[in-house]
Amino acid sequence: MDDIKDVSVEPLTSSQFVKPYRMHYKQNNVEKIWDLVSLHESVSIIIFNTDRKKLVLVKQFRPAVYYGAIPREERKLGSTDTSKYPGSAGLTLELCAGIVDKTKDLALTAKEEVLEECGYEAPLESFEKVLKYRSGVGVSGDQQTMFYVEVTDKMKVSQGGGLADEGEMIEVVEMSIPEVRQYLNQSDVNSPGGLLFGLMWFLNNKAPKE
Numbered sequence: 001m002d003d004i005k006d007v008s009v010e011p012l013t014s015s016q017f018v019k020p021y022r023m024h025y026k027q028n029n030v031e032k033i034w035d036l037v038s039l040h041e042s043v044s045i046i047i048f049n050t051d052r053k054k055l056v057l058v059k060q061f062r063p064a065v066y067y068g069a070i071p072r073e074e075r076k077l078g079s080t081d082t083s084k085y086p087g088s089a090g091l092t093l094e095l096c097a098g099i100v101d102k103t104k105d106l107a108l109t110a111k112e113e114v115l116e117e118c119g120y121e122a123p124l125e126s127f128e129k130v131l132k133y134r135s136g137v138g139v140s141g142d143q144q145t146m147f148y149v150e151v152t153d154k155m156k157v158s159q160g161g162g163l164a165d166e167g168e169m170i171e172v173v174e175m176s177i178p179e180v181r182q183y184l185n186q187s188d189v190n191s192p193g194g195l196l197f198g199l200m201w202f203l204n205n206k207a208p209k210e
């Protein structure tokens with residue numbers, strides 16, 4: 001998964017996923033501008049396997065995280081030296097998540113992502129909404145809705161790993177509650193704030209007493 005080669009970066013002129021804009025506005029009669037990016041709405045899911053008392057998470061290569069790991073002064077257009085900056089710098093641990101595109105139904109999107117990425121077929125009514133929040137505030141203000149779902153081994157119907165025809169390459173990672181606590185105690189993690197909040201929410205609200 002971290003065997004990344006032939007990396008090159010170019011300016012973005014059009015994209016179906018990301019749209020950059022400059023907003024002009026007045027705040028208290030002071031004229032201002034802000035450069036922002038419009039993104040799709042998304043869902044994320046805290047998945048707990050009650051048979052094995054494990055959280056089900058996903059590991060994947062994130063190009064933006066890889067790019068962010070390159071020191072600013074060395075980021076340039078054109079090719080990137082992957083022997084100096086190996087693909088492992090872009091591997092993240094996250095909640096299962098996905099863009100809301102096929103349907104506008106957030107819980108249904110969550111259900112589909114749990115199946116595609118993690119291989120669990122969980123009933124729609126078992127998805128509990130945790131909260132809706134802004135996954136970014138500086139450059140993108142996109143909304144992400146977090147769900148919680150409990151699964152059992154019986155619901156595991158496939159390997160997961162993402163949609164091969166969309167080129168998704170996802171590793172399913174299961175973590176026990178002590179492992180989750182250890183993960184949260186580190187000083188530097190390759191994870192978004194949403195995962196960290198989701199794990200804390202789980203420990204505070206759902207984790208079985210140890």
Ligand SMILES: Nc1ncnc2c1ncn2[C@@H]1O[C@H](COP(=O)(O)OP(=O)(O)O[C@H]2O[C@H](CO)[C@@H](O)[C@H](O)[C@H]2O)[C@@H](O)[C@H]1O
Pocket residue numbers: 017018039040041042043044094097098099100135166167168192194
């Ligand atoms: N910027 C991009 N460039 C090129 N192809 C892209 C792309 N974004 C999506 N895609 C394509 O769309 C597919 C599906 O993406 P997903 O719905 O799984 O969202 P993802 O899990 O990447 O991000 C989800 O999780 C993260 C982390 O929580 C959220 O930031 C995000 O909004 C949410 O959709 C990807 O495999 C890829 O083929």
